[in-house]
Amino acid sequence: MATGNIFQAIPQDIPQELFEVILEKPGVTIERIISKGHTTPKGAWYDQNNDEWVLLLQGEARVVFQGESEPYTLAVGDYLYIPAHVKHRVDWTSRTTETVWLAIHIVVDSLEDSQLK
Amino acid sequence: MATGNIFQAIPQDIPQELFEVILEKPGVTIERIISKGHTTPKGAWYDQNNDEWVLLLQGEARVVFQGESEPYTLAVGDYLYIPAHVKHRVDWTSRTTETVWLAIHIVVDSLEDSQLK
Numbered sequence: 001m002a003t004g005n006i007f008q009a010i011p012q013d014i015p016q017e018l019f020e021v022i023l024e025k026p027g028v029t030i031e032r033i034i035s036k037g038h039t040t041p042k043g044a045w046y047d048q049n050n051d052e053w054v055l056l057l058q059g060e061a062r063v064v065f066q067g068e069s070e071p072y073t074l075a076v077g078d079y080l081y082i083p084a085h086v087k088h089r090v091d092w093t094s095r096t097t098e099t100v101w102l103a104i105h106i107v108v109d110s111l112e113d114s115q116l117k
Numbered sequence: 118m119a120t121g122n123i124f125q126a127i128p129q130d131i132p133q134e135l136f137e138v139i140l141e142k143p144g145v146t147i148e149r150i151i152s153k154g155h156t157t158p159k160g161a162w163y164d165q166n167n168d169e170w171v172l173l174l175q176g177e178a179r180v181v182f183q184g185e186s187e188p189y190t191l192a193v194g195d196y197l198y199i200p201a202h203v204k205h206r207v208d209w210t211s212r213t214t215e216t217v218w219l220a221i222h223i224v225v226d227s228l229e230d231s232q233l234k
Contacts, residue, residue: 003195005194005195006194027223030221053140053147075122076124077123078121079122
């Protein structure tokens with residue numbers, strides 16, 4: 001039985017943004033992401049094949065969607081649904097606290113039939 | 118863009134355990150559950166067709182798996198993976214605080230092909 005605590009085992013130093021898979025199943029991946037001042041490089045955008053749902057569990061962050069002027073400022077408990085291919089970037093994360101994200105990646109293709117279940 | 122805060126809009130009175138779907142996609146449902154002293158009726162067991170991953174976000178709870186003598190006591194940040202048909206019950210939740218769970222329900226059937234993507 002895979003158990004754990006989402007706030008534990010956070011390294012002291014986080015030179016690079018930390019991506020850790022918690023659970024991987026056909027069609028779904030649950031991931032913990034830890035940022036500390038990390039952002040998406042200027043001018044770069046995430047353009048993902050999967051739907052993503054993120055929940056900010058600790059810290060603070062700012063996410064920008066391409067074509068939108070206002071960023072989303074995320075505090076503890078805030079969640080955001082990012083459909084596949086909606087381009088976005090992480091504009092800012094706190095440099096003083098570790099920002100802990102829960103990310104649920106949902107495969108879009110090949111799953112249509114599962115609705116019929 | 119579906120956004121929100123997982124700790125908001127918690128009703129004052131919670132006569133029954135509260136189940137709210139946050140996001141529903143083929144193969145995956147993301148749900149918020151709020152308990153306040155609620156438990157699974159004595160002798161009753163959850164026996165689910167789907168895999169479930171739960172993360173306790175607020176409060177405190179105790180989950181028992183059938184055939185195991187020791188319950189899992191869950192505090193903030195603790196998560197638990199409950200494979201389909203692994204029988205379990207919620208033995209106890211705090212009566213003084215709202216216990217907020219995030220539950221990810223993952224359809225097991227019809228998804229085998231998605232691994233091939």
